[in-house]
Amino acid sequence: MDLATELWQRYQDWLYYHAELGLYVDISRMRFTPDFVSAMEPKLKQAFADMKALESGAIANPDEQRMVGHYWLRAPELAPTVDLRQDIVTTVDRIEAFVRDVHTGAVHPPNAAKFTNILSIGIGGSALGPQFVAQCLATAEPPLQISFIDNTDPDGIDLVLAQLGDRLATTLAIVISKSGGTPEAANGAKEVQYAYEQAGLDFSKYAVAVTGKDSSLEKLAKQSGWLDVFPMWDWVGGRTSELSAVGLLPAALQGVDIRAMLQGAKIMDAATRVENLKQNPAALLAIAWYFSGNGKGEKDMVVLPYKDRLLLFSRYLQQLIMESLGKEKDLAGNTVYQGIAVYGNKGSTDQHAYVQQLREGVANFFATFIEVLHDSDKPHPEVEVGITSGDYLSGLLQGTRQALYENGRDSITVTIPTVSALNVGALIALYERTVSFYASFVNVNAYHQPGVEAGKKAAAKVLALQTRLMELLKAEGGKLSLEQIAEKIAATSEIEVLYRIVRHLHANQRLHLEGELSKPASLLVSLN
Numbered sequence: 268m269d270l271a272t273e274l275w276q277r278y279q280d281w282l283y284y285h286a287e288l289g290l291y292v293d294i295s296r297m298r299f300t301p302d303f304v305s306a307m308e309p310k311l312k313q314a315f316a317d318m319k320a321l322e323s324g325a326i327a328n329p330d331e332q333r334m335v336g337h338y339w340l341r342a343p344e345l346a347p348t349v350d351l352r353q354d355i356v357t358t359v360d361r362i363e364a365f366v367r368d369v370h371t372g373a374v375h376p377p378n379a380a381k382f383t384n385i386l387s388i389g390i391g392g393s394a395l396g397p398q399f400v401a402q403c404l405a406t407a408e409p410p411l412q413i414s415f416i417d418n419t420d421p422d423g424i425d426l427v428l429a430q431l432g433d434r435l436a437t438t439l440a441i442v443i444s445k446s447g448g449t450p451e452a453a454n455g456a457k458e459v460q461y462a463y464e465q466a467g468l469d470f471s472k473y474a475v476a477v478t479g480k481d482s483s484l485e486k487l488a489k490q491s492g493w494l495d496v497f498p499m500w501d502w503v504g505g506r507t508s509e510l511s512a513v514g515l516l517p518a519a520l521q522g523v524d525i526r527a528m529l530q531g532a533k534i535m536d537a538a539t540r541v542e543n544l545k546q547n548p549a550a551l552l553a554i555a556w557y558f559s560g561n562g563k564g565e566k567d568m569v570v571l572p573y574k575d576r577l578l579l580f581s582r583y584l585q586q587l588i589m590e591s592l593g594k595e596k597d598l599a600g601n602t603v604y605q606g607i608a609v610y611g612n613k614g615s616t617d618q619h620a621y622v623q624q625l626r627e628g629v630a631n632f633f634a635t636f637i638e639v640l641h642d643s644d645k646p647h648p649e650v651e652v653g654i655t656s657g658d659y660l661s662g663l664l665q666g667t668r669q670a671l672y673e674n675g676r677d678s679i680t681v682t683i684p685t686v687s688a689l690n691v692g693a694l695i696a697l698y699e700r701t702v703s704f705y706a707s708f709v710n711v712n713a714y715h716q717p718g719v720e721a722g723k724k725a726a727a728k729v730l731a732l733q734t735r736l737m738e739l740l741k742a743e744g745g746k747l748s749l750e751q752i753a754e755k756i757a758a759t760s761e762i763e764v765l766y767r768i769v770r771h772l773h774a775n776q777r778l779h780l781e782g783e784l785s786k787p788a789s790l791l792v793s794l795n
């Protein structure tokens with residue numbers, strides 16, 4: 268057999284197709300051998316068993332002692348208790364009722380007939396899914412336009428608020444935070460509340476919360492009489508929360524068919540329960556990932572959707588995959604340093620940016636092409652005889668896949684018929700399950716994120732040091748060197764941190780510096 272015939276055969280042997288979704292998964296351009304597939308059998312068997320246990324309510328997140336229930340969000344009948352089932356069903360109904368009221372104007376801002384905009388405030392899993400869905404299912408004239416604040420960057424906040432301008436008076440603010448205590452989200456809420464107040468508007472008449480039970484955000488929302496509060500549950504992780512109120516509420520407000528998203532995910536979940544490698548798209552992806560990185564994440568995943576609407580998919584997957592799999596310890600307590608690095612933007616745009624390195628440079632990655640078969644709902648001109656822009660996009664995808672393969676670079680291709688709510692739900696579910704399978708293969712807890720805490724704790728210490736510094740400056744009144752400050756507040760081991768705090772405060776006119784900026788030791792710090 269020549270190479271072309273061999274590859275065509277391999278393509279057909281491994282091609283997965285889901286008839287109802289019209290979705291294909293092709294892992295034929297990953298160079299695994301039959302021996303590798305046989306060797307994976309025990310791991311695959313274990314992954315199927317783990318999936319069953321998880322779905323029936325096992326404590327799949329042992330160190331947080333939590334069940335992992337994002338699969339129940341689209342199949343409440345599978346949730347292990349009646350109460351959970353009820354909660355899930357009621358929440359979707361409540362979201363739809365609230366959204367209907369907002370769209371009709373039954374719920375409206377104090378001085379206008381209808382809300383025109385949404386301002387979504389949240390970070391991480393409380394932003395990435397909503398942002399991804401907002402972009403991929405966007406329409407030119409949605410019932411409400413959405414903007415996001417997903418950081419504690421005052422300048423970023425200024426820009427979003429300035430873009431809203433007078434429309435703030437018809438903007439519904441959704442504060443999304445599972446824990447209710449994430450500083451970026453809490454700061455965003457305070458900043459936005461301040462902006463409403465500055466505009467003479469009563470924030471509570473514009474605000475909705477999506478948060479966990481008894482969180483500080485829930486208390487605040489209830490005490491202040493916000494418009495509504497929708498629940499997040501401890502058995503849904505932030506990065507798998509797009510199909511909970513976190514994602515459904517903003518999506519429904521923008522006019523997205525959330526029942527279709529849930530349905531797509533449900534169909535995909537059923538497909539990824541099939542205990543047969545070739546008939547299970549998530550199992551196929553997971554073994555392909557395992558093969559590529561040797562089960563140790565030795566290769567990065569470059570996600571290349573050839574569709575503008577899917578631009579944010581790689582960013583969404585970045586959190587889903589890296590926060591889930593990037594772990595120091597495995598479930599047995601061994602030090603493993605697991606993970607898979609994920610990056611990407613979109614094709615063909617990236618072909619004019621970094622694909623040069625992918626083709627010829629360091630071969631430390633595998634690509635995932637996301638292909639969308641349907642070009643557009645509108646008529647388009649031919650850009651060359653018999654060739655449309657869509658043909659170009661399609662040709663460039665095939666060409667890049669081929670060029671990479673010829674140079675020893677493997678790739679996966681996931682193909683969907685169109686970017687619809689159904690298929691977006693299915694894509695989300697496909698990758699959620701793939702992460703579950705892969706985590707089982709490498710025996711890590713995919714559902715906690717202990718590493719995130721370290722940076723947060725260190726940041727809290729920096730801010731505490733800033734408070735001590737300012738108190739000292741107020742008390743002393745005069746000019747002090749960094750060394751004197753460090754001694755006086757018993758922080759000599761943190762003098763560099765102090766210096767950087769001082770430099771930041773100086774740049775924001777919150778204190779005064781004298782001396783040579785290039786020589787930190789020469790600086791004298793004072794309040795005026």
Ligand SMILES: O=P(O)(O)OC[C@H]1O[C@H](O)[C@H](O)[C@@H](O)[C@@H]1O
Pocket residue numbers: 390391392393443444445446447448449452505506590716719
């Ligand atoms: O929804 P929140 O509780 O505000 O959390 C937002 C995000 O913050 C954290 O740092 C976690 O690492 C993420 O998994 C989470 O999605």
